[in-house]
Amino acid sequence: MKRELEIFVGKYIKAINSDTAAIFAGAGLSVASGLVNWKELLRDIASELKLDIDKEEDLIAIAQYYKNEKGGRGSINSQLVDEFTKDVAINDNHKILSTLPIKTFWTTNYDVLVEKSLEAEGKTIDTKICSANLATNKPRRDAVVYKMHGDINLAHEAVLTKDDYENYNENRQLFTTALQGDLVSNTFLFIGFSFEDPNLDYILSRIKILLGTNKRDHYCFFKTVSKDDYKTDEDFQYSKIKQELKIKDLKRFGIQALLIDEYSEITEVLRLIKTKLKRQNIFISGAAHDYGDFEKYRAEQLVFDLSKKLAEKNYKIISGFGLGIGSSVINGVLSSVYSSQKKHLDDYLILRPFPQNISDPSKRKELWKKYREDMISESGIALFFFGNKLVDGKVEDSDGLLQEFEIAHRQGVKVIPIGLTGFVSKKIWDKVMADTKEFYPDNQDLITAIESLGNATISDEELIKNIMTAINLLQRQV
Numbered sequence: 218m219k220r221e222l223e224i225f226v227g228k229y230i231k232a233i234n235s236d237t238a239a240i241f242a243g244a245g246l247s248v249a250s251g252l253v254n255w256k257e258l259l260r261d262i263a264s265e266l267k268l269d270i271d272k273e274e275d276l277i278a279i280a281q282y283y284k285n286e287k288g289g290r291g292s293i294n295s296q297l298v299d300e301f302t303k304d305v306a307i308n309d310n311h312k313i314l315s316t317l318p319i320k321t322f323w324t325t326n327y328d329v330l331v332e333k334s335l336e337a338e339g340k341t342i343d344t345k346i347c348s349a350n351l352a353t354n355k356p357r358r359d360a361v362v363y364k365m366h367g368d369i370n371l372a373h374e375a376v377l378t379k380d381d382y383e384n385y386n387e388n389r390q391l392f393t394t395a396l397q398g399d400l401v402s403n404t405f406l407f408i409g410f411s412f413e414d415p416n417l418d419y420i421l422s423r424i425k426i427l428l429g430t431n432k433r434d435h436y437c438f439f440k441t442v443s444k445d446d447y448k449t450d451e452d453f454q455y456s457k458i459k460q461e462l463k464i465k466d467l468k469r470f471g472i473q474a475l476l477i478d479e480y481s482e483i484t485e486v487l488r489l490i491k492t493k494l495k496r497q498n499i500f501i502s503g504a505a506h507d508y509g510d511f512e513k514y515r516a517e518q519l520v521f522d523l524s525k526k527l528a529e530k531n532y533k534i535i536s537g538f539g540l541g542i543g544s545s546v547i548n549g550v551l552s553s554v555y556s557s558q559k560k561h562l563d564d565y566l567i568l569r570p571f572p573q574n575i576s577d578p579s580k581r582k583e584l585w586k587k588y589r590e591d592m593i594s595e596s597g598i599a600l601f602f603f604g605n606k607l608v609d610g611k612v613e614d615s616d617g618l619l620q621e622f623e624i625a626h627r628q629g630v631k632v633i634p635i636g637l638t639g640f641v642s643k644k645i646w647d648k649v650m651a652d653t654k655e656f657y658p659d660n661q662d663l664i665t666a667i668e669s670l671g672n673a674t675i676s677d678e679e680l681i682k683n684i685m686t687a688i689n690l691l692q693r694q695v
Contacts (some may be wrong), residue, residue, distance in 0.1 A: 225436055225475055226489050232404035239321035239399055240314060245409020247328050249308040249480070258300055262293065262308065262636060263430055276413075281379035289645065294372040301327050301369040308332040310408065313487040315340070317494065323361045323396060325410075325417075335360050346371060348391045365392045386419075396420055400433070405580050407437035408483065412467065421470040426694040432471035438483050439474045441462060492629075496597030498567075498691055499527055500535045503542030503602035504615040509570040509639040510673065514640070517545045519677050520602065522551025525680060528565045532688070535596050536587070538570040539618075542602055567595065585617070590624055598691055600627040600684070604641025614641050632656060633684065636671030646671045663690040 232238040244254045255276045260650055262283045263270040273279055284290045307315075311334035335342050336643055340359035344349055346368045367375035386393055399405075410495060412418070420615060425432065442460050447453040464474040501524070508516045521541055527534055528550045536546045547568065554560045569592045575581040593599065604618040618641045625632050636646025649656045650671065653664050666687040669675060675683070 218478075218482075218489065220652075222475060222477075222486055223489075225473075226486060226493065228434075228437070229404065229406060229490060231317060233490075234497075236320065236321050237318075239403040239405045240319055241322065241405050241407045242322065242324040242326060242331055243408060243410030244326060245411075245480075246310060246324075247308075247326055247330055248409065249310065250330055251303070251305040251332075252328055253300055257687050258296065261480055262296065271694060277377075277379050277382060279592070280377050284378050284380070290373075290378060293377060294375075297327060297369060297372045297375060297377075305330070307337070309484050310487055312337075313484070313491050314408075316491060320360050321399055323399070323405075324362065324364055325366045327372070328363070329369065332362055335362070343376060344368075345392075345395075347374065348389055350585075351391045351395060363392065363395065365389070365396065381666060393420055397423060400435070402433075406658065407435065407472070410420050410437060412437070412463065412472075421472075421650075425470055432502065435470070435472045436475055437467065437472050438486075439476055440480060441476050441478055443478075467575075483653075493599060493692065494597075495595070496631070497531070498533045498535055498596040498598075499688070500593055500596035500599040500630065501539075501542070501602070501622075502537070502599060502621045502625075503539040503548050503604070503642075504606055504616050504618050505539075505541035505603035505640075506607040507605050507612045507640075508541070508603065511638065513541075516541070516603070517675070519548040519680070520545035521552070523600075523678070523681050523684060525553045526685060527688075528553035528560075530685070531565075531589055533565055533567065535567045535569065535592060537592060538568060540606065543570075563682075567592075586620065586624075589617075589621055590628075592686040593621060593630060594628055595632055596625075598631045598633060598688060601642045601645055603638045618642070625658070633667065633687050634670065635680070635684070637673045637675075638678070643671070658691075658694045660690060660694065663687060663694075668689065 224484050227237060228695070244252075248254055256270055259276055259279050260270045263273065263279050266279070266282055266286065268279065268281070268282075270276075280290075280293060283293060307330050311330055314331075315334035315338045322335075324331055330343050332344055341355060341357055342362045343355035345359040345361065365376075369375070374685045376382065376389070381388075396417075400420065437459065442453065442457045444450070444453045447456065469473065475486070501520075503520070505516060511519075522547045524534055526549075534546060534550055536543055538544075538547075547566065550566045551562070554565055570586070571585055571588060575584060599621070601618060601622060604615040605612050606615050606617075607613075622632060622641075622645050632645065632649060634642045634645035634649060636643045636650075646667075650668060653667070657667065658661055666683045669683045670687075672681065
């Protein structure tokens with residue numbers, strides 16, 4: 218991945234963590250699902266007007282010409298409904314975006330794919346289609362979707378013709394105001410957007426006048442003009458110059474171009490954002506009836522100190538409240554949170570005790586496996602301590618801890634077994650050290666840190682230091 222894209226990922230993750238990230242979705246986001254862009258939508262309409270859509274740049278004018286000729290826009294509305302009510306699936310970019318903790322979505326699209334993808338993740342969506350929607354908010358919403366050009370379910374009100382654009386500030390002034398506010402306070406990532414929209418151009422211009430040089434940085438993907446896409450070198454050179462000029466012009470509004478060679482790189486970037494965000498969530502797996510070479514107090518203090526250190530470094534801990542481990546995890550996080558008045562417990566701890574009182578063993582086993590899968594899926598790194606339980610008076614390996622390791626590896630979660638704590642954790646450590654390429658990136662410093670976690674002679678302070686080193690190295694891996 219290009220270095221400039223990696224740098225963007227780091228900056229955008231900071232915006233997400235500070236709850237100031239937003240998405241602006243253009244038509245290009247939905248094209249991968251099988252929906253057409255504006256040019257293809259208006260192709261038949263242009264042909265009926267005896268115009269060549271491939272020669273036209275002002276597509277809004279085409280829609281207006283057709284309305285003028287027909288004395289209304291009924292045919293255009295029907296074209297919209299036919300196209301945007303097709304049964305198409307959400308694409309990979311929709312799916313990834315819907316999993317990110319982003320609360321603000323703007324779109325000029327008429328389709329409902331953004332909303333569908335968010336709802337598929339179980340999120341409560343507050344959709345704003347008309348000005349009246351802006352006056353009320355849905356309780357406990359997870360995301361707001363602003364459809365500044367309308368929705369296919371209200372095709373007759375969709376912003377489409379020159380008349381619609383010219384009357385926009387009269388009919389949809391509240392959308393303009395709301396977008397101005399979000400552009401000032403949030404960091405936007407524009408996806409599938411061409412920046413030919415006159416409404417957005419007006420809004421950006423107003424913000425530039427109001428803020429002067431104190432503009433917030435925003436980002437937009439641009440596919441580099443390729444010679445293979447043009448029949449003549451003259452056409453290629455013309456398009457290349459035009460793209461360069463557009464990219465420079467957008468800098469006036471604080472919009473930085475993210476140049477890609479293929480559209481698939483957008484998915485790679487979004488996937489990296491998701492991966493790095495998940496690696497800020499640390500799953501702690503542990504079960505201990507017997508502490509082996511550790512005394513109970515020492516084991517509890519180790520987990521307490523590590524959990525406190527993770528919270529201090531702004532990691533979020535996920536735990537299933539394992540036997541002999543869970544209380545120390547909670548106490549460690551609480552110690553960090555309560556020592557700072559600016560911290561909130563929910564930002565540092567997700568506690569998911571296993572459901573009890575399930576009499577049917579097979580149902581309990583099936584439910585607990587699903588529970589583990591859901592819990593681990595929220596994390597990017599998993600730590601493993603000890604791993605034993607008491608069965609009929611005998612200490613046995615914890616099959617639950619082993620299952621959590623297998624689930625984590627299958628889901629792509631990076632595993633860090635604390636081998637020196639013994640039992641199942643030692644067996645997992647042996648397994649990963651025997652085949653480090655299967656579990657870790659090619660990074661010798663990382664392998665060295667993981668290897669040290671099986672050394673029973675190191676102090677607890679050094680152990681915690683090495684665990685944190687391994688976690689930090691994984692944060693920097695692409």
